[in-house]
Amino acid sequence: MSDELGYEQARDELASVVATLEAGGLSLEESLALWERGEKLAKICDHHLAGARERVETALAAADTDA
Secondary structure, three states, rough: OOOOOOOHHHHHHHHHHHHHHOOOOOOHHHHHHHHHHHHHHHHHHHHHHHHHHHHHHHHHHHHHHOO
């Protein structure tokens, strides 16, 4: 990913984006920009979670072969 945010950073920023959008009071352009940032942050989170899931599956598979 081109954005080097860690999972926790991306998650926290995404929560902030959602709260700001839910609060309202933004112009259409500001809302769209925040929405786009939120989409990017969600993809970063998904990327980190997919990597974590793969590591867990690999560790479990290795544990099964050792047993």
